[in-house]
Amino acid sequence: MSLKKKPQRIDEILFNQGFGTRRECAGLIEVGLVRVGGATVSDPGETFMADGLGIEVEGRPWVCHDLALVLLHKPAGYECSQKPSAWPSVMLLLPAALRRRGLQPVGRLDQDTTGLLLLTDDGGLIHRFTSPKKQVPKVYEISTDRPVDARQVEQLLFGVMLDDEPMPVRAEGCEITGTHALRLTLVQGKYHQVKRMVAAVGNHVTALHRSSFGKLVLPTDLAPGQWAWVEGPQAITG
Numbered sequence: 681m682s683l684k685k686k687p688q689r690i691d692e693i694l695f696n697q698g699f700g701t702r703r704e705c706a707g708l709i710e711v712g713l714v715r716v717g718g719a720t721v722s723d724p725g726e727t728f729m730a731d732g733l734g735i736e737v738e739g740r741p742w743v744c745h746d747l748a749l750v751l752l753h754k755p756a757g758y759e760c761s762q763k764p765s766a767w768p769s770v771m772l773l774l775p776a777a778l779r780r781r782g783l784q785p786v787g788r789l790d791q792d793t794t795g796l797l798l799l800t801d802d803g804g805l806i807h808r809f810t811s812p813k814k815q816v817p818k819v820y821e822i823s824t825d826r827p828v829d830a831r832q833v834e835q836l837l838f839g840v841m842l843d844d845e846p847m848p849v850r851a852e853g854c855e856i857t858g859t860h861a862l863r864l865t866l867v868q869g870k871y872h873q874v875k876r877m878v879a880a881v882g883n884h885v886t887a888l889h890r891s892s893f894g895k896l897v898l899p900t901d902l903a904p905g906q907w908a909w910v911e912g913p914q915a916i917t918g
Contacts, residue, residue, distance in 0.1 A: 715736040
């Protein structure tokens with residue numbers, strides 16, 4: 681997605697930010713429901729630099745971003761899908777303006793997995809963050825049914841065989857964090873990978889939480905179900 685660097689009409693900015701159709705955005709401006717820098721804007725053709733622009737729409741503050749890249753603290757009981765099959769979509773946790781922009785999850789977390797989930801409207805970034813060639817590390821906090829031991833850690837670091845995988849799959853990092861707890865670092869993104877790897881060493885995952893993605897760590901003050909802007913791809917991969 682090419683980022684716009686020239687001043688834009690305010691009705692176009694609202695449209696690109698997901699506040700409705702072009703006609704709806706123009707209507708919001710014409711009836712005085714849009715403010716920029718605390719002043720009401722009445723002309724849909726008035727221009728502004730969009731990225732970083734602070735606006736209010738129907739009394740609600742919003743900071744405009746040319747690129748939508750957000751972090752969501754995913755709670756359990758939500759699917760990472762636009763068209764969920766059995767559980768509500770994580771998209772319902774985002775404001776309508778972001779949903780209209782067509783955000784997609786960067787990879788997926790199972791409905792019972794919690795933690796850091798990235799979403800963006802930039803397909804190139806999704807590929808950049810999920811491609812096996814990029815080796816972006818993801819850290820998972822795991823609770824297990826059975827006690828963990830050094831043998832299991834050694835196996836996970838050395839590599840385990842998974843169904844439908846021709847070569848062993850290994851963890852980039854693994855450490856014991858409790859009698860029934862592990863911290864696992866992966867650079868792949870295979871289907872149910874954490875659960876399958878733990879099962880391959882004779883244990884069972886009872887709870888799974890992603891605590892970091894690349895350089896980005898889930899903020900301790902971001903409650904489950906809340907989201908926050910990520911200020912550019914460099915915050916994730918440097």
